[in-house]
Amino acid sequence: xxxxxxxxxxxxxxxxxxxxxxxxxxxxxxxxxxxxxxxxxxxxxxxxxxxxxxxxxxxxxxxxxxxxxxxxxxxxxxxxxxxxxxxxxxxxxxxxxxxxxxxxxxxxxxxxxxxxxxxxxxxxxxxxxxxxxxxxxxxxxxxxxxxxxxxxxxxxxxxxxxxxxxxxxxxxxxxxxxxxxxxxxxxxxxxxxxxxxxxxxxxxxxxxxxxxxxxxxxxxxxxxxxxxxxxxxxxxxxxxxxxxxxxxxxxxxxxxxxxxxxxxx
Amino acid sequence: xxxxxxxxxxxxxxxxxxxxxxxxxxxxxxxxxxxxxxxxxxxxxxxxxxxxxxxxxxxxxxxxxxxxxxxxxxxxxxxxxxxxxxxxxxxxxxxxxxxxxxxxxxxxxxxxxxxxxxxxxxxxxxxxxxxxxxxxxxxxxxxxxxxxxxxxxxxxxxxxxxxxxxxxxxxxxxxxxxxxxxxxxxxxxxxxxxxxxxxxxxxxxxxxxxxxxxxxxxxxxxxxxxxxxxxxxxxxxxxxxxxxxxxxxxxxxxxxxxxxxxxxxxxxxxxx
Amino acid sequence: xxxxxxxxxxxxxxxxxxxxxxxxxxxxxxxxxxxxxxxxxxxxxxxxxxxxxxxxxxxxxxxxxxxxxxxxxxxxxxxxxxxxxxxxxxxxxxxxxxxxxxxxxxxxxxxxxxxxxxxxxxxxxxxxxxxxxxxxxxxxxxxxxxxxxxxxxxxxxxxxxxxxxxxxxxxxxxxxxxxxxxxxxxxxxxxxxxxxxxxxxxxxxxxxxxxxxxxxxxxxxxxxxxxxxxxxxxxxxxxxxxxxxxxxxxxxxxxxxxxxxxxxxxxxxxxxxxxxxxxxxxxxxxxxxxxxxxxxxxxxxxxxxxxxxxxxxxxxxxx
Numbered sequence: 001x002x003x004x005x006x007x008x009x010x011x012x013x014x015x016x017x018x019x020x021x022x023x024x025x026x027x028x029x030x031x032x033x034x035x036x037x038x039x040x041x042x043x044x045x046x047x048x049x050x051x052x053x054x055x056x057x058x059x060x061x062x063x064x065x066x067x068x069x070x071x072x073x074x075x076x077x078x079x080x081x082x083x084x085x086x087x088x089x090x091x092x093x094x095x096x097x098x099x100x101x102x103x104x105x106x107x108x109x110x111x112x113x114x115x116x117x118x119x120x121x122x123x124x125x126x127x128x129x130x131x132x133x134x135x136x137x138x139x140x141x142x143x144x145x146x147x148x149x150x151x152x153x154x155x156x157x158x159x160x161x162x163x164x165x166x167x168x169x170x171x172x173x174x175x176x177x178x179x180x181x182x183x184x185x186x187x188x189x190x191x192x193x194x195x196x197x198x199x200x201x202x203x204x205x206x207x208x209x210x211x212x213x214x215x216x217x218x219x220x221x222x223x224x225x226x227x228x229x230x231x232x233x234x235x236x237x238x239x240x241x242x243x244x245x246x247x248x249x250x251x252x253x254x255x256x257x258x259x260x261x262x263x264x265x
Numbered sequence: 266x267x268x269x270x271x272x273x274x275x276x277x278x279x280x281x282x283x284x285x286x287x288x289x290x291x292x293x294x295x296x297x298x299x300x301x302x303x304x305x306x307x308x309x310x311x312x313x314x315x316x317x318x319x320x321x322x323x324x325x326x327x328x329x330x331x332x333x334x335x336x337x338x339x340x341x342x343x344x345x346x347x348x349x350x351x352x353x354x355x356x357x358x359x360x361x362x363x364x365x366x367x368x369x370x371x372x373x374x375x376x377x378x379x380x381x382x383x384x385x386x387x388x389x390x391x392x393x394x395x396x397x398x399x400x401x402x403x404x405x406x407x408x409x410x411x412x413x414x415x416x417x418x419x420x421x422x423x424x425x426x427x428x429x430x431x432x433x434x435x436x437x438x439x440x441x442x443x444x445x446x447x448x449x450x451x452x453x454x455x456x457x458x459x460x461x462x463x464x465x466x467x468x469x470x471x472x473x474x475x476x477x478x479x480x481x482x483x484x485x486x487x488x489x490x491x492x493x494x495x496x497x498x499x500x501x502x503x504x505x506x507x508x509x510x511x512x513x514x515x516x517x518x519x520x521x522x523x524x525x526x527x528x529x530x531x532x533x534x535x536x537x
Numbered sequence: 538x539x540x541x542x543x544x545x546x547x548x549x550x551x552x553x554x555x556x557x558x559x560x561x562x563x564x565x566x567x568x569x570x571x572x573x574x575x576x577x578x579x580x581x582x583x584x585x586x587x588x589x590x591x592x593x594x595x596x597x598x599x600x601x602x603x604x605x606x607x608x609x610x611x612x613x614x615x616x617x618x619x620x621x622x623x624x625x626x627x628x629x630x631x632x633x634x635x636x637x638x639x640x641x642x643x644x645x646x647x648x649x650x651x652x653x654x655x656x657x658x659x660x661x662x663x664x665x666x667x668x669x670x671x672x673x674x675x676x677x678x679x680x681x682x683x684x685x686x687x688x689x690x691x692x693x694x695x696x697x698x699x700x701x702x703x704x705x706x707x708x709x710x711x712x713x714x715x716x717x718x719x720x721x722x723x724x725x726x727x728x729x730x731x732x733x734x735x736x737x738x739x740x741x742x743x744x745x746x747x748x749x750x751x752x753x754x755x756x757x758x759x760x761x762x763x764x765x766x767x768x769x770x771x772x773x774x775x776x777x778x779x780x781x782x783x784x785x786x787x788x789x790x791x792x793x794x795x796x797x798x799x800x801x802x803x804x805x806x807x808x809x810x811x812x813x814x815x816x817x818x819x820x821x822x823x824x825x826x827x828x829x830x831x832x833x834x835x836x837x838x839x840x841x842x843x844x845x846x847x848x849x850x851x852x853x854x855x856x
Contacts, residue, residue: 020445020447022446030453031459034460038467042319045323045324046323049322176300177300179304179308180307184307186308186311192312193318197319198318199318199321279654282653286642287639289646294641365635366635369630372600374625374655375622533601
């Protein structure tokens with residue numbers, strides 16, 4: 001119950017920035033339009049590129065814009081608060097709380113993600129439907145699986161951002177790693193270009209890395225690219241990365257705690 | 266002449282003085298600085314890898330080949346990189362309003378825009394500029410250079426810097442009215458950059474007209490590059506537009522300065 | 538002509554209040570209303586009032602950051618908002634909690650940049666810097682990065698930074714907030730000398746009334762955007778029905794003392810506290826007490842300025 005309260009509070013906190021949300025939706029839509037035309041031009045040249053048709057490709061664009069803030073690809077969310085608290089030393093207070101720090105911040109980030117999904121996720125999707133007639137989920141199974149894949153995508157992203165924020169325990173300033181990891185996330189999630197278009201080994205590698213669980217996998221579920229039980233495999237892929245990365249977070253946190261305790265905060 | 270020295274030279278010197286101090290301050294954390302510089306390089310480099318990867322599935326996009334697109338990409342990248350370096354903290358003007366830092370600046374005998382643009386000045390975008398410059402250089406070997414093309418290329422880079430500078434400053438001014446709407450400007454700045462990485466022939470005619478006469482992003486690279494590549498305008502627009510980048514730059518800068526003045530007036534007359 | 542002239546100054550703000558679930562109705566509040574005062578060159582004036590009284594709105598208008606709704610301001614003969622950058626060379630501004638110094642660089646760098654910004658001639662800069670470093674005890678900190686300075690050291694650095702261009706007027710917003718007693722004392726001493734030796738006019742807003750008592754001969758009290766008191770600090774005591782206290786130590790415990798002109802506030806064993814109007818003379822009361830009781834000791838407490846101002850606010854709280 002405590003974690004629900006933490007999530008609710010994060011949701012409310014983000015919902016106070018109305019102007020920021022509207023400005024963000026506008027920007028997402030502009031990028032959505034730009035990429036839509038770029039992909040339409042690409043699929044006009046090669047109508048079956050990457051196993052997508054033009055309609056799949058444009059749908060992919062708008063789903064990507066919807067997920068950009070929801071999974072916080074660039075960084076942001078509660079992990080930024082964590083990095084700041086590590087820098088100022090306030091994290092010592094968090095460490096002595098009776099509830100686990102990891103769960104606390106994850107709950108907050110899921111609350112944030114819910115807010116961003118309902119605003120900056122929903123609005124670009126609707127605009128995509130209006131302007132480019134993008135596809136709806138490929139049937140009820142795909143719709144349900146998509147809804148399951150969202151929290152998994154957020155969790156994978158959260159765990160990576162948590163690890164990046166944790167570098168502040170050693171570096172004090174996590175802004176360098178944050179920029180680097182944001183760049184990698186944009187590229188390997190499929191945000192810059194669908195991973196299905198990546199040639200050869202680069203494509204194979206990109207599809208196996210955790211970032212693909214953040215955009216490419218949820219989008220493919222929506223588009224119905226996983227027939228039958230393959231959907232379960234896709235969700236399993238996300239879950240495996242989420243658990244593995246959360247495990248890394250827990251280990252890092254334990255090492256860092258020892259360090260903080262030794263230094264006396 | 267005395268007029269000129271007080272209205273241009275002195276603020277320019279102030280800008281350099283303040284910016285220099287910020288560059289030195291950034292060196293207090295060399296590790297962080299280098300990582301940020303490399304990060305900015307990586308972001309744009311991966312952007313280009315994305316475009317390159319597209320060409321694994323296609324031979325041309327909107328009638329343009331990879332080298333030609335690389336020329337567009339390099340030109341717009343250098344332009345936005347230089348502009349982004351010059352604007353310092355303009356993107357965060359809303360934060361300055363909220364924290365009172367803007368008030369502090371208003372009590373100094375230096376034009377506000379000079380102070381804001383010099384504040385937090387950083388050379389971190391050097392990464393991006395270098396990367397875009399290399400791509401431009403690679404693509405430039407494809408161009409059949411003539412003296413007039415060299416002039417157009419140099420003018421193009423200067424103009425695109427000015428146009429992006431105007432986009433950053435002009436559209437950031439919305440924050441004088443709503444302090445947390447900083448992302449609005451991104452649609453025009455980074456959005457304009459992304460848009461001009463592609464040949465504009467992929468867009469519908471109406472968008473093209475808007476990008477020429479309303480928000481003159483098309484002059485950042487599209488029109489001058491058509492000249493460098495010796496190509497006909499795919500929309501059948503007149504060739505003289507290919508020499509109009511400086512006009513667009515001056516016009517957008519004038520527009521941005523006007524909006525800036527209105528924004529500052531609004532701030533000093535409402536205090537919010 | 539006075540250095541600062543403020544006549545019928547009014548500043549209103551349009552605010553949107555929530556009037557329903559979603560509806561918001563615009564309304565106008567005036568932060569400063571018909572304010573008038575003049576400050577002569579060389580004065581040290583305390584500008585005080587509760588939060589939201591209009592202090593910072595006034596300072597913003599005096600420095601040219603904010604345009605008045607109506608009324609007139611002249612600072613050093615200039616209209617602040619129209620001539621903001623010209624005025625900037627004549628004034629120094631210190632905002633208590635926000636530093637203008639470069640966080641990651643030594644103090645010296647901030648000072649040298651300000652020299653360039655204000656175009657202070659080199660020898661005058663050197664002279665000023667040497668003097669301020671000496672008086673503010675900053676000499677050995679000149680090469681320390683600002684982030685390593687204590688709050689008090691940083692505040693002293695900020696004040697030196699605001700004075701390098703020899704401003705006629707120094708505006709100080711909460712200069713002693715968060716400082717320890719020693720730092721406060723040192724800062725006040727410096728400001729006093731600055732005023733005495735250079736004739737710099739000081740206008741300071743503060744919540745710390747000891748700042749005012751230590752520095753200012755004149756106080757302007759503002760509440761709800763209007764000046765409710767403007768005069769000598771001493772006269773403030775006579776305002777708003779404030780009282781002085783006569784502390785009487787009797788030889789033995791006794792019931793509450795009854796003398797004309799004074800009321801017993803508190804009794805604690807043989808000690809009793811009697812209050813009487815601040816404007817009245819203490820002599821007849823002391824005489825009356827001594828005539829009727831066995832007195833071991835007597836002392837008179839002046840009203841604390843906090844109490845005086847609190848009384849003043851509550852007396853005028855009606856508008």
